[in-house]
Amino acid sequence: MADDRVSRELVAAVLQHDNEAARELVRRLYPLVAKLVRAHRPTRSAEEDLCQMIFIKVMQKLVQYSGKVPIEHWVSRIAINTCINQIQAEKARPELREADLSEEQAAVVRNLAATNDELAPDQSFASRQLVEHLMSVLKPAERLVIDLLYLQQRTVAEIQTLTGWTGALVKVRAFRARQRMKKLMATISARECA
16 A cells, blocks of 8 residues: 555656656556566567657656556556557568578578477577567467466466466467467478578
8 A cells, every 4th residue: 555655646746747756656667567568569669669668658648647546557558558559550561571580590490490300509599589479470368378378387277267268268269379370480481491
């Protein structure tokens, strides 16, 4: 409750053009915004750029904040909407192309197309980045289920509890996401071999 009071005081001070209060408000909210951006960031948007864009919107719209909900909830909504808007803007070019990959990631694609052997340790970073690129073309719900199921290694039951989805919906979304990622990987590999 003390945090809520402090947040309200900071918001009031920011509205009175107190720069120190604005810096403190950003400092308090930055971990939340960065976490949301990492979870919803579109491919071609840098995390830091998106965070800055979100905080600019927060400061511009702060006069509209009613105080009826915690500031974190209000800022979360702005952050997620900003990320979704960026994802929509990138849909003009939804397909991942070889030009979108770094040289190391392109090498990983070539290796995966040529052999089933494990990647060398120096290629593991590039492969992680490639997975991020592949996940970026997924719908937010599909990206979430892949992250929870395979990267965080949660069970279907745990995902049901976290999301409120049925077990069947979790499995269907995971299946569709895997299919979309496989199709994209095959497209990239075919271009690479051509």
